[in-house]
Ligand SMILES: Nc1ncnc2c1ncn2[C@@H]1O[C@H](COP(=O)(O)OP(=O)(O)OP(=O)(O)O)[C@@H](O)[C@H]1O
């Protein structure tokens with residue numbers, strides 16, 4: 001019953017690449033549940049399957065075997081256009097490399113997901129401005145990525161991820177390219193979004209002090225969940 | 236959403252102005268060629284038709300020598316029996332359904348007035364010639380019957396001859412020298428302009444046939460007999476009657492072929508008009524090939540564009556773009572690109588056609604239908620050749636695309 005109510009549910013999820021001898025199991029029977037409103041850090045050594053899991057969580061990818069359910073929907077068995085719709089409606093993405101459209105202003109980048117919702121231009125503009133204000137980028141709306149610092153670019157990316165008021169934010173190493181000061185600014189922003197908007201956040205990180213911002217840390221090892229600890233339980 | 240996409244594609248075209256322009260070259264050249272061809276072609280057709288109309292409507296022209304179509308020796312053959320006065324006389328006496336019957340012989344001859352000289356087409360004929368060819372006089376009078384009979388040295392001149400010798404002055408009553416004989420100008424012919432082949436129809440001197448034969452040709456041969464049908468008689472009906480009468484007077488036994496030919500100018504007009512249509516059609520097809528090349532250029536550049544923007548496509552897909560959004564984005568971009576080429580091509584094509592029309596003195600006849608068709612066709616090329624690259628972009632896997640460098 002608890003698993004059913006979860007926002008994200010992995011039921012013995014496998015993800016395999018390649019054939020025969022060369023076959024690699026990026027995920028080898030992962031069971032996992034994340035509730036609405038949680039802030040989860042995912043850690044683990046390189047190649048342990050963190051990004052693979054995140055791609056499935058974000059409905060970008062589907063399991064080779066097992067069931068992935070998102071909001072109670074069997075998302076692992078949806079076609080790519082339906083998953084695109086799920087992403088557009090409920091999921092925001094933040095990447096390590098920002099992934100903003102080049103030569104496109106901050107405001108236009110933030111508007112992008114709204115375009116695919118068919119929102120009218122005025123509404124898009126207003127929502128984009130609001131999202132940029134929420135990430136503290138007032139006055140930079142018309143700058144292109146090339147004119148912004150790494151931290152600012154990541155803020156634009158976060159604004160773009162939250163402009164649709166998603167249920168889930170998927171962040172794969174969001175601070176991987178940032179210095180310590182910028183890292184903490186971004187983490188404070190994410191924490192605030194989690195607390196104020198009730199945004200569920202799943203975040204991959206290699207740094208323990210980044211993971212500290214999350215309430216819960218899941219450690220991956222060789223495609224398995226090696227440990228799963230919550231601050232509340234520890235305390 | 237569509238407007239958004241059009242703006243987006245204009246932006247990406249602007250970003251690579253040179254590359255976009257080079258890509259467009261094929262379409263531009265293709266469309267320009269098609270437009271120029273069709274516009275010049277329809278001008279030429281109009282010109283040919285009006286030329287033939289100027290030659291005289293419902294006109295049959297009899298020439299000595301077997302019809303070329305039977306494969307016999309043509310008009311250049313020495314053995315050809317010329318047409319003679321009695322042939323004309325027989326037609327005048329027996330032919331029904333004709334409005335005018337006129338003999339004519341012609342030659343390029345040097346014409347002199349004062350110190351000026353000009354090589355001109357001198358025709359010996361009678362006053363029925365003007366009627367047969369629907370040719371009017373601007374001033375003066377036609378040959379009188381007695382002038383025709385006696386071969387008096389009088390002549391009618393065309394506008395080009397007038398201009399050459401008299402500029403703004405009056406030619407009537409002046410004496411010009413035609414091949415060492417003098418000739419008094421009694422009238423000025425209405426201008427007819429150039430033929431479609433660039434021949435000046437106004438560089439002519441008409442004189443009585445007898446005078447021409449005696450003083451210029453030195454023989455009594457007749458080169459052509461013009462027979463104009465009256466309003467009730469189609470040339471197709473008149474032609475066999477002319478043939479019968481001529482076979483009779485020329486004593487051609489039934490087992491032998493005609494030693495003369497009869498040309499129907501109306502049919503020639505139609506044939507020439509359809510020939511120009513075929514010509515422009517063929518040239519249009521050649522130009523169409525360059526459109527195909529242009530289309531392949533578009534496909535190529537769109538494939539490059541999709542590859543270059545793989546990461547962008549990945550971002551858009553991750554953010555929730557449907558396959559069709561990506562498809563439409565690149566399809567619109569390809570269409571805008573080739574439409575741009577089409578419009579540039581149309582402008583260049585019209586400019587070329589305008590220049591050519593002025594040079595060839597044919598009417599400049601741009602057809603809105605052809606222009607619309609060219610616009611539609613270039614848009615279609617963009618869609619057709621843009622489809623495969625766009626589909627390739629739309630089908631990308633978002634994870635792979637995001638990983639793309
Ligand atoms: N598309 C793919 N094809 C083949 N193997 C893959 C593919 N994607 C991932 N893998 C393999 O799956 C395993 C897990 O990869 P994953 O990207 O999930 O690791 P990760 O935990 O995110 O590592 P890192 O910390 O370096 O980002 C690795 O062994 C990787 O080589």
Ligand SMILES: [Mg+2]
Nearest residue numbers: 050051052172
């Ligand atoms: Mg990774």
